[in-house]
Amino acid sequence: GAGVSQSPRYKVAKRGQDVALRCDPISGHVSLFWYQQALGQGPEFLTYFQNEAQLDKSGLPSDRFFAERPEGSVSTLKIQRTQQEDSAVYLCASSPRRGVGSPLHFGNGTRLTVT
C-alpha cells in the first residue's frame, strides 16, 4: 500500500488492560509522529521519531504510554493499564524528511474505547 497503515482500526479494552497500536509508515519516511485526537478536538502531539530515535516524547500523558520504532520503520504505541480517559483516536503520521519541513501523511487512526 502507498499510504500509512494503522492497526487495529478499532480497539475496545477493559479498564486496566494493556493495548498495543501499530503504525506502518510510508516506506522510506524518516519522521514518524503519534497524535491523540479526542472527539471534536485537534490532534494532540504525543511523540516524534526520526528514524529509530525518539527525539521528543514530551506529549506522552503519563508513564503508562510508551512508543518505540526499533528499526526505523514500523512503530508501536503501547498503553499500559488503560483508563477511560485514554479513549480517543490515535493517529500516526509519517514524513519523508526530518522534522516539519515536509507534509505529514496520516493514517486512518485507531479508535480506542476503554470500558
Next chain:
Amino acid sequence: QQPVQSPQAVILREGEDAVINCSSSKALYSVHWYRQKHGEAPVFLMILLKGGEQMRHEKISASFNEKKQQSSLYLTASQLSYSGTYFCGTGRGGGGSQGNLIFGKGTKLSVKP
C-alpha cells in the same frame, strides 16, 4: 505553545470566500494546513516555511507572516467539498528535538448549497 485558530466555526454559501487565521506565541519555522472530514484522517493542504513564498492550491491559498507569527488560509469561491475541519500545525524547528508539529483546535467550515 498550541497555536490559536479563529474563527472556531464558519458557515458559508457555495461560492463565498472565507479566511481562517492561525497565530502562535512562539517563533515559527513552518506552518502546515490540513483538512479533516468527519471520521477520516487529516489531509495535507499546504505548507509554508520560514522565508518561503505564499502558497496556493487551486482556489485555496495561504500566507505566513513570520514577524507576527501568524498564518492565514484563504478559501476563494468555496465549494461543497471544502466542508470539514481545518487545522493549522506549527513547527519551531526543521529537525532534531524541535521536529514536532503542534496543532490548533481547528476551524469547522460548513459550505451550504
